[in-house]
Amino acid sequence: MLIERIYDEDLAQASYFIGCQRLGEAIVVDPRRDIAPYLTLAAANGMKITAVTETHIHADYLSGTRELAANTGAAIYVSGEGGADWQYGFDGERLHDGDAITIGNLTVKALHTPGHTPEHLSYLVTDGAFTDQPGYLLSGDFVFAGDLGRPDLLDEAAGGLDTRFEGARQMFASLRDKFLTLPDYVQVFPGHGAGSACGKALGAIPSSTVGYERLYSWWGRYLEANDEQGFINELLDGQPEAHAYFARMKHQNRQGPAIMGELDPLQVLPAADVAARLENRAATFVDTRGVADLHQGTVPGALHIPAGGKTASFGAWAVNPESADARPLILLATDQQQAHDVRDSLVRVGIDDFAGFITSLDGLPQAAPATISATELDSFDAAMVLDVRARTEHAEGSIPGSHQLHGGRVLWNLDQLPAEGKIVAYCASGMRSSIVGNALRNAGYDVVELEGAYPAWAAAHAS
Structure with a gap:
């Protein structure tokens, strides 16, 4: 046997x-x-x-x-x-x-x-x-x-x-x-x-x-x-x-999940094609890099789904394929193999629609996601400070007045978020708040991420 x-x-x-x-x-x-x-x-x-x-x-x-x-x-x-x-x-x-x-x-x-x-x-x-x-x-x-x-x-x-x-x-x-x-x-x-x-x-x-x-x-x-x-x-x-x-x-x-059959290889797309699709809202851009790289600049409205770790889990936080606004995904990947690895992970949670991939941001519009330091937060006019960690983490220590909503539930509980004003998002390392922050920006919310995440705030406010 x-x-x-x-x-x-x-x-x-x-x-x-x-x-x-x-x-x-x-x-x-x-x-x-x-x-x-x-x-x-x-x-x-x-x-x-x-x-x-x-x-x-x-x-x-x-x-x-x-x-x-x-x-x-x-x-x-x-x-x-x-x-x-x-x-x-x-x-x-x-x-x-x-x-x-x-x-x-x-x-x-x-x-x-x-x-x-x-x-x-x-x-x-x-x-x-x-x-x-x-x-x-x-x-x-x-x-x-x-x-x-x-x-x-x-x-x-x-x-x-x-x-x-x-x-x-x-x-x-x-x-x-x-x-x-x-x-x-x-x-x-x-x-x-x-x-x-x-x-x-x-x-x-x-x-x-x-x-x-x-x-x-x-x-x-x-x-x-x-x-x-x-x-x-x-x-x-x-x-x-x-x-x-x-x-x-x-x-x-x-x-019974839909049967995919043998998948065709993902093709690399020219930058001009990607830019046109994004301009026409015919695709959604997915940045698969780490937080530090993404914070140097990414495509406005991009989703953040890091490669090589919790790709399927985080992808399911950021993408609802049943949404009326769901569009084919264009992946930022180092090469075709990484693009296929990301796709293989995402199909495990029912995310199936891919337009292709691109290996560089060259030729695409770029902007750095908005961030704020722990000391600036004290005087910042935020409509909400959003803690996307688990409730057990929040209970162990959190920013006073923050609203806890697990990152895997945010997009399905938008009624808990303010319709207007800036939302400051944080987690324990910056990873989860980046994923949620970019997903919310894609949905039209004004999100600012906390630099250094909760540890930076805790250190700045240690007595």
Whole structure:
């Protein structure tokens, strides 16, 4: 048996390629939308991908299940659990608790483990070449290394009302009746790692075991004492804000993401062409450089989506592809490879429309984004000082009178911003406020960024 973990550092998301070496067949679990890594793995191991499945309707990225099936001819398997409100809207075999997929000597058994979502499945894998007992659990967003999937995303991102409490009760029951009934040696491979917004304290290690989580997880003591209410209280306390784009992911993943097919190479565009498109509002310019470079000057109205880091996450903060004002993106990139890397990241969150790229600002209008120093802020006439950090960061220290609104929620909560006047934006390093600031400028707001971010203000006002 072959198990390969394909990990996206940006979204802290793991998918799994599981193959039967005897038969030369494989199944992929929770694929992302840019499917090249799975095709490469299959070719390198002389395998054919014959099945593809997912643990649940994802909120933080766009599923590649349909994309991979269309490319390979693989059979699609999705959850049939969760009731009428949580049924997928595209074709595929529905799995229920106890159903199994067979790949050569391998058995992949579905376990209904609601809590994070009502339809959630985990997959228990048995390598029949060695034993008839399961050895591996693909736990999706059920059990992470050191944490659990949050049960409040349906309230935060799917329009639910107080569903978190029932989700937390379901999580308790899933742990008691499913997870803790497994042998301690079963290896646990979760769907996310540290940095994911799908939990509050995920570990960075790639896997765990049932026994380790039983003994050392924060929730183990509540299960041992059968303290459901204590468990619910701690599970729900301190969950991070959900990004606004999660609602779009939930809807698209349930209905079935559009199949892209093989993407054409992005072409470099002449500066005159780019200038004309921008002048006619036929495209949106995306600056992928770091904050320091961008602050030296960029195209007026440009979005800021840095390359090489949290590109997908930050892209989903700055671009709403469902907006009536959405336009094709023109990327500023060092070369075609970087442009393709940025595109691959953005398609993972459903940002698909690209006009091409350009390697230089030469020949384009340029302006430096407005900034203000920490000392100037004291006497500055701002309509709002906007803190785009998380609420936990804001609570630990903030500029007095500032309004906290997580950067991933700003464009979807414009009613919280003043219609007129200058907005001073800040974060912890300048990165997040640059991304939000440029997105708001693109939307017509007058935004000034705080130089040196919050640390500069704190240092200037230290007693």
